[in-house]
Amino acid sequence: MNTKRWIALGAAALLLGISLVVNMASLAFSNDWSSSFEEMLAMPESEFTETILEEGNMDEKIAVLTVDGVIQDTGSANSLFGAVGYDHQFFMNQLQMIKEDETVKAVVLQVNSPGGGVVESAQIYDKIVEIQEEVGVPFYVSMGSMAASGGYYISAPADKIFVNKETLTGSIGVIMESINYGDLAEKYGIDFVTIKTGPYKDIMSPTRDMTEDERAMLQEMINDSYESFVDIIEDGRGMTEAEVKAVADGRIMNGRQAIEAGLADETGYLEDVIAAVRTDFDLSNAQVIEYGYSQDLASLFSLKAQSLFGGNIENQLIGKLLSDYHAPRMMYIYGEK
Numbered sequence: 001m002n003t004k005r006w007i008a009l010g011a012a013a014l015l016l017g018i019s020l021v022v023n024m025a026s027l028a029f030s031n032d033w034s035s036s037f038e039e040m041l042a043m044p045e046s047e048f049t050e051t052i053l054e055e056g057n058m059d060e061k062i063a064v065l066t067v068d069g070v071i072q073d074t075g076s077a078n079s080l081f082g083a084v085g086y087d088h089q090f091f092m093n094q095l096q097m098i099k100e101d102e103t104v105k106a107v108v109l110q111v112n113s114p115g116g117g118v119v120e121s122a123q124i125y126d127k128i129v130e131i132q133e134e135v136g137v138p139f140y141v142s143m144g145s146m147a148a149s150g151g152y153y154i155s156a157p158a159d160k161i162f163v164n165k166e167t168l169t170g171s172i173g174v175i176m177e178s179i180n181y182g183d184l185a186e187k188y189g190i191d192f193v194t195i196k197t198g199p200y201k202d203i204m205s206p207t208r209d210m211t212e213d214e215r216a217m218l219q220e221m222i223n224d225s226y227e228s229f230v231d232i233i234e235d236g237r238g239m240t241e242a243e244v245k246a247v248a249d250g251r252i253m254n255g256r257q258a259i260e261a262g263l264a265d266e267t268g269y270l271e272d273v274i275a276a277v278r279t280d281f282d283l284s285n286a287q288v289i290e291y292g293y294s295q296d297l298a299s300l301f302s303l304k305a306q307s308l309f310g311g312n313i314e315n316q317l318i319g320k321l322l323s324d325y326h327a328p329r330m331m332y333i334y335g336e337k
Contacts, residue, residue, distance in 0.1 A: 048093070048291045054274070056287035061101070062277055064108045064270075064290045065094055070333070071116025071124070071150045086113070088120055094291050095127045099135055105286060106277045107131075107139045109158065110270060115150030115333035118174065118225050124154040125232060132157065138281060142273040143167045143264070148252060150332030152263070153229060156236035160280075161264040162273045163255035170258065171334035172233070172248035174225045176218060178204040178328040204328045225330055237262055252334060 053064060069086035098104050109128075115121065131137050141147075141158040148171035155161055163169060185192065185207065192207040203214050226248075233244045239262055247253070247261045258264040268276070278284050 048090070048097075048293055050289045051292050052287060052289055054288035057285045058287050059103050060283055060286040061104045062106045062108060062274060062283060062286045062288045063094075063098055063104050064110065064274070064288060065091070065098075066110040066112075066290070067091060067124075067151070067154065068110070068112045068144075071113055071120045071154070073117070073120050086116075088123075090293070092123065092127065095124070095131065097291065098137060099127075099131045104137060105283055106281050107137055108270070108273050108277060109139055109141045109155070110144060111141055111147040111151050111155055112144030113151035114146055114148050114335050115153070115171065116331065117150070118330045118332055121150035121153045121332050122228075125157060128154070128157050132159075138277075140273050140277050142268070142270045143169060143255070146334070148334035149173065151334075153232065153332050156232050158236070160266070160276070162266050162268040162276070163258055163264045164269065165255045165267055167255040167258070168252055168334075169255070169263065170247065170251055170253040170261075172229060172244075173250040174222045174229065174330055174332060176204075176222060176328055176330050179206050180209065182207045182209065222330060225332075229332065233263070 067086060071086060071088070073088035098107055128139055132139065139158045141155040141161045143151075143155065143161065143163045145164070145166065146168045147155055147163075148169055152169055152172065182192075194202055194205070194207070196202055200214060200217070202208075203218070204210065230241060230244050230248055233239060233248070234241060237244075243262060247263070253261065253263075255264065255267055259266070266276075274288060278286065
């Protein structure tokens with residue numbers, strides 16, 4: 001980083017210091033300074049707040065949840081220098097709150113995602129099904145500009161799926177990628193020394209060609225995950241295996257095509273989905289809410305850092321280096337990782 005970047009970083013630290021001083025000064029005028037400060041420090045990171053989107057009966061709530069971005073667990077998206085985006089643990093916490101809160105009568109799940117990790121997608125799917133079966137809370141999905149691959153996977157168990165005509169969805173399948181730059185390295189005289197405990201320890205190594213045995217092993221893994229994907233669509237959409245596999249070849253489709261293929265039910269925007277939930281489940285007076293992060297010390301510093309560095313490529317790169325792990329993995333995803 002150049003001098004300007006270091007100055008900006010110092011300014012962020014200064015803002016944090018000023019904010020802490022102001023907060024502590026305000027607490028000093030209270031009757032119980034020490035207990036208040038301890039409570040602030042002890043606030044659980046998992047705590048979140050409710051924001052009212054539409055006023056109504058607080059004993060009957062429609063919760064709006066959002067999956068926006070690649071579905072993968074890279075740690076908290078609200079951490080230091082973290083860009084605002086999908087936070088897997090936060091989303092799973094929201095689902096657990098839905099299960100435990102008896103006032104939540106229905107969920108509208110907004111999905112705007114190209115998909116993501118096989119494991120993370122399965123975790124969301126399993127939790128949604130658990131809530132439906134154990135608590136009886138219905139889920140309606142509102143697809144945004146894209147709800148492909150893993151984005152569709154997590155939508156499949158919904159009681160009803162709404163799309164826009166321009167929504168890109170489908171891309172049903174599994175992908176696993178790596179880069180082979182062995183020939184390029186050889187051209188420039190770069191030699192890779194690998195010491196391993198077994199013949200497959202460096203499977204999908206970027207420094208050599210894959211063997212046929214290795215390809216067969218990975219293909220078997222991919223096929224198993226693909227069959228699981230097909231099964232959840234069969235269960236969620238009431239389709240036969242043949243009907244699902246007729247469109248489960250990785251193709252992408254728009255909203256109209258998804259409805260024709262049986263992968264979605266109706267067209268509509270978020271407000272249409274909320275209105276449908278009100279009508280279908282007799283929730284005309286229900287309060288519509290969404291969850292947000294609590295303003296603890298970590299999130300306070302994160303917001304200040306993001307306000308200063310949010311659009312800066314260098315610091316976005318720092319965030320990527322701190323959070324991303326690029327080992328090959330199976331993905332339910334459309335497009336580039």
